[in-house]
Amino acid sequence: DTEVTQTPKHLVMGMTNKKSLKCEQHMGHRAMYWYKQKAKKPPELMFVYSYEKLSINESVPSRFSPECPNSSLLNLHLHALQPEDSALYLCASSQDLSRGQGSYGYTFGSGTRLTVV
Amino acid sequence: GQQVMQIPQYQHVQEGEDFTTYCNSSTTLSNIQWYKQRPGGHPVFLIQLVKSGEVKKQKRLTFQFGEAKKNSSLHITATQTTDVGTYFCAAPPPRGSNYKLTFGKGTLLTVNP
Numbered sequence: 001d002t003e004v005t006q007t008p009k010h011l012v013m014g015m016t017n018k019k020s021l022k023c024e025q026h027m028g029h030r031a032m033y034w035y036k037q038k039a040k041k042p043p044e045l046m047f048v049y050s051y052e053k054l055s056i057n058e059s060v061p062s063r064f065s066p067e068c069p070n071s072s073l074l075n076l077h078l079h080a081l082q083p084e085d086s087a088l089y090l091c092a093s094s095q096d097l098s099r100g101q102g103s104y105g106y107t108f109g110s111g112t113r114l115t116v117v
Numbered sequence: 118g119q120q121v122m123q124i125p126q127y128q129h130v131q132e133g134e135d136f137t138t139y140c141n142s143s144t145t146l147s148n149i150q151w152y153k154q155r156p157g158g159h160p161v162f163l164i165q166l167v168k169s170g171e172v173k174k175q176k177r178l179t180f181q182f183g184e185a186k187k188n189s190s191l192h193i194t195a196t197q198t199t200d201v202g203t204y205f206c207a208a209p210p211p212r213g214s215n216y217k218l219t220f221g222k223g224t225l226l227t228v229n230p
């Protein structure tokens with residue numbers, strides 16, 4: 001299995017809702033990432049998990065809360081989002097943090113297209 | 118922080134023409150990666166370059182890493198409609214910093230059949 005699976009593919013939520021994005025990989029990768037991508041822009045790093053521990057938080061607002069229940073799963077919990085948070089949320093994985101820049105690159109999921117109304 | 122400048126922002130070509138996108142950094146890069154994102158899709162890893170002056174080929178795609186490891190290019194020979202998409206370069210920060218991949222702004226390639 002060489003895929004990163006993200007659910008749901010599309011999500012519309014109100015500003016008072018609580019929702020979660022899910023990401024799963026079975027490649028044995030020990031580093032997992034959340035990226036946010038606005039239209040016509042490059043992906044922007046939000047969080048990095050290495051060996052199930054939060055390694056990097058790119059000063060993301062607390063209304064985004066990541067969780068890594070085990071080495072295969074990564075969640076992003078959403079609460080009280082703003083319309084400007086509407087974007088494509090991408091999960092990615094790599095072999096491990098130091099080898100993320102190794103010869104295999106990052107494997108991205110197909111993303112969750114989030115709309116906040 | 119680490120920045121990679123990528124040009125051009127957009128490129129429209131006729132099918133069969135060549136295409137090149139360039140990435141430049143003000144600092145020496147330990148490596149550089151290239152990704153392709155189709156319209157409505159997600160980034161897909163193409164290749165990583167590590168060595169000074171490295172050149173790698175994948176069918177019609179040629180990737181180069183500069184001698185000073187501060188610039189890189191992706192060249193597509195005889196473009197096809199299947200090449201449409203945004204091509205991103207991405208690089209990690211200088212050694213010793215937290216590992217995080219910074220993406221260039223991307224070059225959107227459109228191909229007229």
